[in-house]
Amino acid sequence: MDPSQVKIPALADLTIDNITDNVIRINSLNPDPRAKYILERLVEHLHDFARETRLSTTEWMAGIQFLTKTGQICTDVRQEFILLSDIFGLSLLVDSIDHPKPPNSTEGTVLGPFHTHEAEHMSNGDLMSKDDNGEPLLVLCNVKGVDGKPISGVKIDIWETDSSGHYDVQHADRDGPDGRCVMTSDDEGVFWFKAIVPVPYPIPHDGPVGQLLKKLGRHPMRPAHMHFMFEKSGFDHLITALYLKNDPYENSDAVFGVKNSLIVELGKVDKKTAEKYGVDEGIALMTYDFVLVTEKASFDLRAENSKKALEKLGRRVKIVEGLPVPDVD
Amino acid sequence: MDPSQVKIPALADLTIDNITDNVIRINSLNPDPRAKYILERLVEHLHDFARETRLSTTEWMAGIQFLTKTGQICTDVRQEFILLSDIFGLSLLVDSIDHPKPPNSTEGTVLGPFHTHEAEHMSNGDLMSKDDNGEPLLVLCNVKGVDGKPISGVKIDIWETDSSGHYDVQHADRDGPDGRCVMTSDDEGVFWFKAIVPVPYPIPHDGPVGQLLKKLGRHPMRPAHMHFMFEKSGFDHLITALYLKNDPYENSDAVFGVKNSLIVELGKVDKKTAEKYGVDEGIALMTYDFVLVTEKASFDLRAENSKKALEKLGRRVKIVEGLPVPDVD
Numbered sequence: 223m224d225p226s227q228v229k230i231p232a233l234a235d236l237t238i239d240n241i242t243d244n245v246i247r248i249n250s251l252n253p254d255p256r257a258k259y260i261l262e263r264l265v266e267h268l269h270d271f272a273r274e275t276r277l278s279t280t281e282w283m284a285g286i287q288f289l290t291k292t293g294q295i296c297t298d299v300r301q302e303f304i305l306l307s308d309i310f311g312l313s314l315l316v317d318s319i320d321h322p323k324p325p326n327s328t329e330g331t332v333l334g335p336f337h338t339h340e341a342e343h344m345s346n347g348d349l350m351s352k353d354d355n356g357e358p359l360l361v362l363c364n365v366k367g368v369d370g371k372p373i374s375g376v377k378i379d380i381w382e383t384d385s386s387g388h389y390d391v392q393h394a395d396r397d398g399p400d401g402r403c404v405m406t407s408d409d410e411g412v413f414w415f416k417a418i419v420p421v422p423y424p425i426p427h428d429g430p431v432g433q434l435l436k437k438l439g440r441h442p443m444r445p446a447h448m449h450f451m452f453e454k455s456g457f458d459h460l461i462t463a464l465y466l467k468n469d470p471y472e473n474s475d476a477v478f479g480v481k482n483s484l485i486v487e488l489g490k491v492d493k494k495t496a497e498k499y500g501v502d503e504g505i506a507l508m509t510y511d512f513v514l515v516t517e518k519a520s521f522d523l524r525a526e527n528s529k530k531a532l533e534k535l536g537r538r539v540k541i542v543e544g545l546p547v548p549d550v551d
Numbered sequence: 552m553d554p555s556q557v558k559i560p561a562l563a564d565l566t567i568d569n570i571t572d573n574v575i576r577i578n579s580l581n582p583d584p585r586a587k588y589i590l591e592r593l594v595e596h597l598h599d600f601a602r603e604t605r606l607s608t609t610e611w612m613a614g615i616q617f618l619t620k621t622g623q624i625c626t627d628v629r630q631e632f633i634l635l636s637d638i639f640g641l642s643l644l645v646d647s648i649d650h651p652k653p654p655n656s657t658e659g660t661v662l663g664p665f666h667t668h669e670a671e672h673m674s675n676g677d678l679m680s681k682d683d684n685g686e687p688l689l690v691l692c693n694v695k696g697v698d699g700k701p702i703s704g705v706k707i708d709i710w711e712t713d714s715s716g717h718y719d720v721q722h723a724d725r726d727g728p729d730g731r732c733v734m735t736s737d738d739e740g741v742f743w744f745k746a747i748v749p750v751p752y753p754i755p756h757d758g759p760v761g762q763l764l765k766k767l768g769r770h771p772m773r774p775a776h777m778h779f780m781f782e783k784s785g786f787d788h789l790i791t792a793l794y795l796k797n798d799p800y801e802n803s804d805a806v807f808g809v810k811n812s813l814i815v816e817l818g819k820v821d822k823k824t825a826e827k828y829g830v831d832e833g834i835a836l837m838t839y840d841f842v843l844v845t846e847k848a849s850f851d852l853r854a855e856n857s858k859k860a861l862e863k864l865g866r867r868v869k870i871v872e873g874l875p876v877p878d879v880d
Binding site for chain 1: 562563565566573574582590594596597604606615618640641646766768804809810861864
C-alpha cells in the first residue's frame with residue numbers, strides 16, 4: 223500500500239490510554255461492516271483485559287507460548303482450540319446465541335472436537351458400534367417439528383465413544399470409522415439403531431488444555447452421552463447430545479454441555495419391544511423425540527434476540543444477513 | 552478428581568446469561584489469587600465479546616481455524632502469535648504497562664519476534680553487519696541513569712535487518728548470526744559499533760497474520776529501525792528501538808512501535824569523527840543517549856500506576872509481588 227494513501231491519523235506515541243482507539247481506527251479501513259464490528263469488539267476486550275489485569279510481559283509470554291502449543295498439537299483428528307473454547311464455556315455460549323430454541327424444541331449443545339465426515343450411512347436397525355465390550359443399547363428416536371408433525375428425510379449424524387471412552391479417531395491403529403454413522407429419518411420421522419451404552423470419559427488431557435485444567439484444579443471428565451446432529455433444508459441445523467441420568471459427572475461436565483432437557487433415563491427392552499426390533503430382551507433402551515425448528519423461525523428469533531440484547535447493552539444495531547452491525551446513519 | 556469432591560454448584564442448564572458466572576466459579580477452584588484474577592477477567596471478556604457481537608458458529612469456527620493456522624506456522628525462528636499480538640497493539644500496550652517510564656528516561660517499545668539468544672559478543676568499534684550491500688553506519692551511544700551518571704557493565708543486545716529488510720533467521724541458508732550482537736557498556740557508559748543504515752521492511756506476511764492485515768486493508772510495513780535491549784542487575788529491563796526520521800511508514804507502523812522520543816535523525820560523520828573512530832568521512836552517523844530506570848523505581852511506579860488505574864475502574868486491589876490481585880477481606 224502506498225503510504226501516502228493510508229487515511230489514518232499518525233500512529234506514533236501511543237500510550238496505555240490512546241492505543242485502543244488508534245488500533246480500532248486503523249482496522250476500520252476494512253470495508254465489511256460486520257468484520258469491522260467484530261474486530262472493534264475484539265481489540266477493545268483484548269486491551270481491556272490487559273489493562274484490567276495490568277498484564278506483565280512474563281504473563282503475556284506465557285499466553286503466547288500456551289497458544290502456540292495449542293496450535294501445534296492440532297492435527298486432522300485433534301482440535302485443541304475447540305477443546306479450549308469448550309472448557310471456557312465459549313462453545314456452549316456461541317451455540318446458544320446462534321441457535322436459539324423456542325419453547326418445546328430440542329436444545330442444542332457443544333459439538334465437541336470428534337465429529338468427522340467419514341461416517342458410513344446406516345439403515346434403521348443397523349448396529350453402529352463394533353465394540354464387543356460395550357453394553358448393548360437399543361435407540362428408538364423420532365424427529366418432528368414444533369407442530370408435532372413427523373419430519374422425514376432428515377440427515378442425522380450420530381457418534382459416541384467405545385466402551386473405553388475413546389472415539390474411533392483417537393485410536394492410532396483404527397482401520398475405519400466406528401461408533402459413528404449417518405442415518406435418515408423415515409416417512410414417520412423415525413430412526414432407530416443398535417449401539418452401546420455411552421460411558422463417561424476424559425477429554426484429551428495430555429496437551430495444553432489438560433495442563434490448564436490441572437492448574438485450575440478442574441477434572442477433564444464428561445458425563446456419558448451420545449452426539450446427534452440434524453440437517454434438513456428448511457430447518458435450523460441442530461447440534462445436540464443426550465446425557466445419561468445419574469452420571470457421576472452430570473453436574474461438573476468439563477465442557478459445560480449438559481442441559482436438563484437433554485438428560486435421559488435408560489429403560490430396559492421388554493419382551494414385545496425385543497421381538498419387534500429383533501434384540502435381546504432386557505438390554506438397555508434409550509428413546510427420545512427430537513423437535514426441530516424451521517430455519518426461518520430460528521433466523522427471526524436470533525435476529526430478535528440480538529436486537530433486544532444489544533439494545534439492553536446500549537448499542538443501536540441493524541441486522542444484516544442475520545447478524546448485528548452498528549446502526550450508524 | 553473424585554466427582555464428589557467438586558465443590559461447585561451444578562453446571563447443568565447453562566444459558567447465555569448465567570454461563571459466565573458459572574465458568575468463573577469453577578475456575579476459581581485454582582488457589583493462586585493472581586491466576587484466578589487473570590482467568591476471571593479473561594473469561595468475562597471472552598464471553599462479553601461473543602455476547603456483544605452475537606458471534607455466529609461460522610465466525611467462531613473461522614476464529615478457531617485462524618488460531619490453529621497461526622500456531623502451526625510457528626517454528627523455532629518464527630513466532631506468528633507475537634506478530635498477531637503486535638498488529639493488534641497488544642504487545643506495545645503490555646510493554647507500556649509493565650515497564651512504565653518516569654520522565655526523562657528512555658521509552659520502551661515492541662520486542663518483535665526476531666530477537667535470538669545466539670548473537671556474538673562484540674567490542675566497541677566492531678562491525679555488526681556482514682552485508683556489503685548495506686549503507687555504512689557509525690553508531691555512537693551511551694547509557695546513563697536518570698541522575699545523568701553513566702552506567703557501565705550494561706549488557707546490550709542489538710539487532711537489525713540486512714539491506715534487503717530481512718533478519719538473519721529469515722534466510723534459510725544462513726550460516727550463523729548476522730546483523731545482531733551483544734555489547735557491554737564501558738566505564739563511561741559508552742558503546743559504539745559499525746552497522747548498516749536500517750531500512751523499512753514488511754513483517755512476515757505470507758502467513759495468517761499477513762492475510763488478516765490484507766483483509767483489514769492494512770499494509771505490513773515497519774519503518775526503518777534498530778532494536779536495542781538493555782540488561783543490568785538493579786535496573787529495569789529496557790526493550791526499545793530507534794526509528795529513522797522521515798521514514799515513509801513513520802506514522803503507520805504495522806505494529807504500533809514508533810514513539811516520538813525514539814525517532815532519530817541520522818547525521819554524517821565529519822572528518823574529526825572519522826579519524827577518531829576509524830571510519831570513512833561522510834558515512835551516516837546515529838547517536839543516542841539511553842537512560843535507564845532502576846528496578847526499584849520501575850517496580851514502585853508500576854505498582855502505583857496499577858493501583859490508581861484499577862481504582863479508577865472501580866476495582867479494589869492489593870499489590871502482590873508487583874502485580875494486582877483483588878483485595879477481598
